[in-house]
Amino acid sequence: MFSFEFMQNAYIAGTFIAIICGIMGVYVVGRNMSFLSHMLSEIGFSGAAFGIFMGWQALSGMLLFTIVSSILIGKMSVQASKRESAISAVSSLFLGLGILFLSISNKNVSYATNILFGSVIGIGRDEVNQVLLLTIISLVFILFLYRPLKYDSFDHIGASVKGIHTNFVSILFLVVLALSVSTAAQIVGSLLIFVLLTLPAAAAKIVAKTVSGMMLFAISAALIGVWLGLYLGYVTNWPVSFFIALIECVIYFGSMIIKKDN
Amino acid sequence: MTETLVQVQKLAMDFPGQKLFNNLSFDVDRRDFLSIIGENGVGKTTLIRALLNQVKPTSGSIKFRKGTKVGYVPQFRNIERDYPLSIRDFVALNLQNGKMPWLSKMERTQLDEILEETDLVDIQNTRIGRASGGQKQKAYLAQALVDNPDLLILDESTASLDTVRKYELFNLVQHFNQQHDLTVISVTHDFDLMQRYSNRYLMLKEDHYALGEVADIKNEEDLLDV
Numbered sequence: 001m002f003s004f005e006f007m008q009n010a011y012i013a014g015t016f017i018a019i020i021c022g023i024m025g026v027y028v029v030g031r032n033m034s035f036l037s038h039m040l041s042e043i044g045f046s047g048a049a050f051g052i053f054m055g056w057q058a059l060s061g062m063l064l065f066t067i068v069s070s071i072l073i074g075k076m077s078v079q080a081s082k083r084e085s086a087i088s089a090v091s092s093l094f095l096g097l098g099i100l101f102l103s104i105s106n107k108n109v110s111y112a113t114n115i116l117f118g119s120v121i122g123i124g125r126d127e128v129n130q131v132l133l134l135t136i137i138s139l140v141f142i143l144f145l146y147r148p149l150k151y152d153s154f155d156h157i158g159a160s161v162k163g164i165h166t167n168f169v170s171i172l173f174l175v176v177l178a179l180s181v182s183t184a185a186q187i188v189g190s191l192l193i194f195v196l197l198t199l200p201a202a203a204a205k206i207v208a209k210t211v212s213g214m215m216l217f218a219i220s221a222a223l224i225g226v227w228l229g230l231y232l233g234y235v236t237n238w239p240v241s242f243f244i245a246l247i248e249c250v251i252y253f254g255s256m257i258i259k260k261d262n
Numbered sequence: 263m264t265e266t267l268v269q270v271q272k273l274a275m276d277f278p279g280q281k282l283f284n285n286l287s288f289d290v291d292r293r294d295f296l297s298i299i300g301e302n303g304v305g306k307t308t309l310i311r312a313l314l315n316q317v318k319p320t321s322g323s324i325k326f327r328k329g330t331k332v333g334y335v336p337q338f339r340n341i342e343r344d345y346p347l348s349i350r351d352f353v354a355l356n357l358q359n360g361k362m363p364w365l366s367k368m369e370r371t372q373l374d375e376i377l378e379e380t381d382l383v384d385i386q387n388t389r390i391g392r393a394s395g396g397q398k399q400k401a402y403l404a405q406a407l408v409d410n411p412d413l414l415i416l417d418e419s420t421a422s423l424d425t426v427r428k429y430e431l432f433n434l435v436q437h438f439n440q441q442h443d444l445t446v447i448s449v450t451h452d453f454d455l456m457q458r459y460s461n462r463y464l465m466l467k468e469d470h471y472a473l474g475e476v477a478d479i480k481n482e483e484d485l486l487d488v
Contacts, residue, residue, distance in 0.1 A: 161316075209347060
């Protein structure tokens with residue numbers, strides 16, 4: 001299997017994506033932002049379609065859309081009660097825009113499928129390098145922000161009293177989240193980012209009791225999903241995204257059942 | 263000799279339709295245990311937010327002695343049952359001086375000591391979401407104190423506790439006040455708590471305030487007359 005370059009590429013990219021998603025997912029869960037990360041992925045779809053329409057790489061369009069929108073979201077401090085419907089409205093608009101861009105760019109349907117559901121087997125060495133670069137940038141930001149971000153994500157009241165610039169931390173976090181979403185979309189597609197970003201971290205929240213423990217668990221769960229999913233996809237010729245989704249769901253529901261009593 | 267930690271001068275806050283603190287002035291000295299007491303709506307929480315630099319006063323000033331570190335235990339915190347962190351990890355959130363993701367040896371010692379002193383060692387690995395109300399408040403206290411603040415601000419921290427737990431928490435606060443020179447500002451409408459633990463009081467009323475020694479107050483009526 002590893003004698004094929006495309007499988008090597010898929011494994012390298014997948015590994016880095018699993019690591020960054022495991023880490024970012026813990027913060028997403030801590031900040032109760034699962035819904036928001038879902039919206040970012042839909043905006044990402046629209047951005048990718050826009051990129052194709054403009055004749056750029058899909059990833060460039062995705063980065064543009066997700067980063068700009070994450071800064072806008074950070075600036076609008078929408079009331080919690082209105083947030084969900086606002087997010088739903090914005091998501092629908094961006095999904096619609098995505099379809100529009102795809103249709104006027106005269107690309108065939110497989111483009112849409114690739115963006116929405118991923119095309120990890122198809123990624124080349126250049127794309128692997130992009131994934132590496134984006135992951136490293138994200139990791140550097142996270143390392144730099146680790147303690148204040150952890151405080152703000154798991155105890156917002158305490159962090160704001162401490163004098164941590166929670167608005168600044170929050171916007172920077174959203175930008176890094178945009179980077180991760182765009183990176184992860186390369187492998188699982190924008191519709192299934194949830195699967196790598198939220199499910200492993202949600203399972204970790206059930207199992208682990210420390211932030212570092214949650215990260216370790218989430219990274220492991222994401223890695224198992226990606227590695228095993230790629231293997232099963234290779235063997236069966238079924239879509240890799242399907243297997244990753246299946247494995248992450250098994251891990252998530254498994255954690256729920258095991259930890260049911262406490 | 264006394265050392266003034268906080269100096270509030272001629273403080274006033276105007277909100278639409280309401281004026282709070284008619285030129286409020288008071289000092290807080292190191293090792294003071296000041297209770298801020300008063301009815302709902304007289305601005306106790308607003309005063310705390312001003313002290314924490316979360317709202318700007320309309321006029322007047324609040325000055326801290328240079329280098330004063332403040333710890334805060336809020337009235338309310340959004341910790342639900344499925345909140346993942348253990349008491350130990352929750353307390354450690356307030357260790358913010360180090361830059362590395364992991365704690366240094368010194369920080370671990372600091373953490374061990376505060377858990378020991380707040381009597382949380384045995385339950386340090388319990389998830390805080392699953393802890394009882396009293397244990398939670400102790401963990402909030404430990405988090406505020408792990409960083410060795412000079413001043414601790416408690417905002418109605420006992421509101422949800424029964425009498426036994428209330429005393430347990432305030433005995434701890436008193437211990438830090440007496441043994442570690444911690445200065446305390448406690449907002450409460452609990453007369454008994456004020457009389458038992460604090461040495462000074464600040465009584466806030468709608469249009470005036472009174473400041474004095476708790477020793478001069480014998481019962482709740484005395485306080486209403488001031």
